[in-house]
Amino acid sequence: MGFLESFNRGLSGDDQYEIAGRIVACSHCGGEEFDERSAQLNTAGLSFLDLDWANRSATVLVCKHCGHLEWFL
Numbered sequence: 376m377g378f379l380e381s382f383n384r385g386l387s388g389d390d391q392y393e394i395a396g397r398i399v400a401c402s403h404c405g406g407e408e409f410d411e412r413s414a415q416l417n418t419a420g421l422s423f424l425d426l427d428w429a430n431r432s433a434t435v436l437v438c439k440h441c442g443h444l445e446w447f448l
């Protein structure tokens with residue numbers, strides 16, 4: 376889970392996140408403020424997609440402006 380170790384918050388605002396060196400922006404509205412959630416994945420449905428390495432959990436950022444979910448494994 377390499378880049379998750381560099382998953383930092385609060386760099387330039389209370390609710391901004393940086394992943395892999397880029398500020399996370401909502402792909403729908405372009406907002407940069409998120410609430411963080413974690414999610415368990417049902418790997419039964421993901422095995423054939425070769426996502427077993429994701430180890431059954433994901434980070435989910437919920438856009439505070441529009442509610443769009445951004446998923447990071």
Ligand SMILES: [Zn+2]
Pocket residue numbers: 401402403404405406438439440441442443
């Ligand atoms: Zn948004």
